[in-house]
Amino acid sequence: MAIVIVFHGELKALVSVPLTDNGLAVQVYREASVKDVVEALGVPHTEIGRIEANGLEVSFGYLADPKDRIDVYPISAPADFSRPSILRPEPLNDTRFLADVNVGRLAILLRMVGMDTAYKNIHSDAELAEIANTxxxxxxxxDKRLLKRSKIIFGHLVREITPKRQLIEIVRLFDLAGRLSPFTRCLVCNCVLRPVEKEKIIHRLQPLTKRYYNTFYICPCCDKIYWPGSHKTNMEDMLKSICLLNG
Ligand SMILES: [Zn+2]
Structure with a gap:
């Protein structure tokens, strides 16, 4: 049987077959969910914000009927996963990320702006899917193929190339600008930093740091010490340059 699928907006760039203005006529030879049909055409389900069958919103599990017209819309900014939707009925309580190894530098930048971002460069695809799920x-x-795993409910295919532009992409997509708390999280292990008295860690400081700085933070997980001069100035410059901070 043939169904017609129309991809909208930036989803068109993800489709792996030539597109026409009137949509794709797709032959479906067995009973397949709309998720399977759409993903076979190259579009991971995580990128989809809404699916309509003949004008009515449907779930990923919808089984296409002959002569159906399926419209597939992208997730557009601001992406709000805190509200239930037909595609994702169980919303997220918090915006927390898990970064694949191919966006490792983005993970560090997200930690830098205070976003909870799990990242280890040793996970397999199956482990990443499991962690994202649980x-x-x-x-x-x-990795488009990774995002097609059905265990992954919430995900995003990072489009930008440089880490700095990737950070802007994520901040815009999830509307994070008002929710950032820069320099509150350990860049190494993602734990929230705590203030620590200078006297308690003074024996670990270099002479110049000892002399010029009085405010210190420590990571309760890995014991790393942070202070305003450690990397804050460089990061502040970067954040200002991408307009995430005022001034
Ligand atoms: Zn740490």
Whole structure:
């Protein structure tokens, strides 16, 4: 049987077959969910914000009927996963991320602006899917195939190339600008930093740091010490340059 699928907006760039203005006529030879049909055409389900069958919103499990017209719309900014939708009935309580190894530098920048971002460069695809599912995190990756795994409910295919532009992409997509708390999270292990008295860690400081700085933070997980001069100035310059901070 043939169904017609029309991809909208930026989803068109993800489709792996030539597109026509009137949509794709797709032959479906067995009973297949709309998720399977759409993903076979190259579009991971994580990128989809809404699916309509003949004008009515449907879920990923919808089984296409002959002569159906299926409209597939992208997730558009601001992406709000805190509200239930037909495609994702169980919303997220918090915006927390999980980064694939191909966006490792983005993970560090997200931690830098205070976003909870799990990242280890040793996970297999199956492990990433499992962690994203059980910890209810948004998986960030440049790997389209990984995002087709059905265990992954929330994810995003990172489009930009440079880490700095990737950070802007994520901040805009999830409307994070008002929710950032820069320099509150350990860049190494993602734990929230705590203030620590200078006297308690003074024996670990270099002479110049000892002399010029009085405010210190420590990571309760890995014991790393942070202070305003450690990397804050460079990061502030970067954040200002991408308009995430005022001034
Ligand atoms: Zn740490």
């Amino acid at each position: 910890q209810r995190r948004i998986l960030l990756t440049k």
